[in-house]
Amino acid sequence: MTVIGPSSTNSLDVLLHHSPAIPQGSAGMVATVTIPPGDPGSGPHRHSGPVFGYVLQGEILFELEGEEPRVYRAGEAFWEPGGDVVHYQAANLRTDVESRFLVFMLCAPDVPMMTYLDADEIAARSHLRVQSPTT
Template sequence: MLPIGPSPTNTLDVLLHRNTPIAAGSGAMIATVTVPPGDPGSGPHRHSGPVFGYVLQGEILFELEGERPYAIKAGEAFWEPGFDVVHYQAGNLRDDIESRFVVFMLCAPDVPMMTYLDSDEVAARAHLRHESVQG
């Protein structure tokens, strides 16, 4: 008979964000992102809903608007609220291997999963970035 309940040999790390807002009628998406060695990753963008992620391999530099950029290593999780919050960086901090992470996103209906900012919007929002990256 199979055991009931959690395995005594499994471990569980949990990233929990309570009361995560989502748009009515949202859809869910899971994607694996591979960032080549030393690559800066996607340019400044926003998501149409919250994003939960987990780094599978390597190490990424993660920067959300208003927060100090920080490294996330393989085995660590992250989250971002989406909507109007800009995601500036998810670059590969390793120049010897690719970095990979998996994301679970709740996407608003009829809105692209990612919307990139143009240079005018990046400039207009520069004051919202963390002081450590303001030029």
């Protein structure tokens, strides 16, 4: 007998985001990001298109503009819309191991995959950042 669909013994967790904004002519990219123990990760930046991620190892402190910072652990998925939304941090909360995550990104044509903010833009957008004890 042919079985169609997931096995009854498998576990299936799904992160679904309806209707992400996908720039015309985008290209897909898959990357693995490794953050050394205790590292703060990349500085404030934005992506040209939507990003879906999955933590493979460790724990990351993930902060998007307009949202409370959140901890994602190995086995958890995350989402960011890209475009004008700033990604403030993906810091490794573990000091004993690397943290690694896998991302699938849709990148707008002729736009860098990551664009970093300068100090003036960070200051101008500070009112959009959720203030919490972790920021």
